[in-house]
Amino acid sequence: MNISLLVLRLVPGLLFMGHGLQKLVPARLSPPLLSAHGPSATAAAFEQMGLGPGLPLALLAGAAELGGGFLLASGLVTPLGTALVAAVMTVAILVVHLRKGIWAAAGGFEFPLLMLTGAYAVSALGPGSLSIDAWAGIGNWTAIHWVAADAVRSGAAVGVGATAALLLLGALLLRRLARHGGQALSPAH
Numbered sequence: 001m002n003i004s005l006l007v008l009r010l011v012p013g014l015l016f017m018g019h020g021l022q023k024l025v026p027a028r029l030s031p032p033l034l035s036a037h038g039p040s041a042t043a044a045a046f047e048q049m050g051l052g053p054g055l056p057l058a059l060l061a062g063a064a065e066l067g068g069g070f071l072l073a074s075g076l077v078t079p080l081g082t083a084l085v086a087a088v089m090t091v092a093i094l095v096v097h098l099r100k101g102i103w104a105a106a107g108g109f110e111f112p113l114l115m116l117t118g119a120y121a122v123s124a125l126g127p128g129s130l131s132i133d134a135w136a137g138i139g140n141w142t143a144i145h146w147v148a149a150d151a152v153r154s155g156a157a158v159g160v161g162a163t164a165a166l167l168l169l170g171a172l173l174l175r176r177l178a179r180h181g182g183q184a185l186s187p188a189h
Contacts (some may be wrong), residue, residue: 075131
């Protein structure tokens with residue numbers, strides 16, 4: 001079972017780290033396998049989608065994916081890693097993929113939902129004995145004596161991340177509305 005948990009942590013965790021590095025590593029410094037776009041290109045893409053200011057949001061998204069992916073892959077405070085990646089995946093699903101349907105072949109939300117589900121499962125099952133938490137003896141890192149089951153706590157981590165994403169999107173929308181006098185806006189504004 002512990003090898004299974006290790007694989008379940010490593011695959012999504014490393015993929016999240018890769019996605020974060022694609023946003024943070026400049027393209028000219030990127031190894032071919034990474035295919036990084038860098039902060040400037042990511043910021044321009046964010047601005048094009050109506051997410052601005054692009055550069056701070058690109059850096060925030062990249063750091064959340066890199067950090068959250070590391071926490072998941074290493075088995076260190078996995079609920080925090082889940083909350084970080086849930087925030088990024090919620091924005092990706094709502095802003096980029098939802099209008100394209102479910103299937104990834106059409107640009108839909110299949111892949112980000114699968115990645116988010118993997119992060120939830122890691123937090124719900126716990127990191128296992130092959131993790132930094134187990135090595136360091138961190139069983140209850142929040143020092144809160146939870147009454148709820150692991151699956152409920154993991155759902156709360158996803159909820160915290162999704163709520164943070166929704167608050168960010170709401171703030172960005174209010175900023176755009178204030179800038180344009182409340183007129184109907186296209187995503188390019």
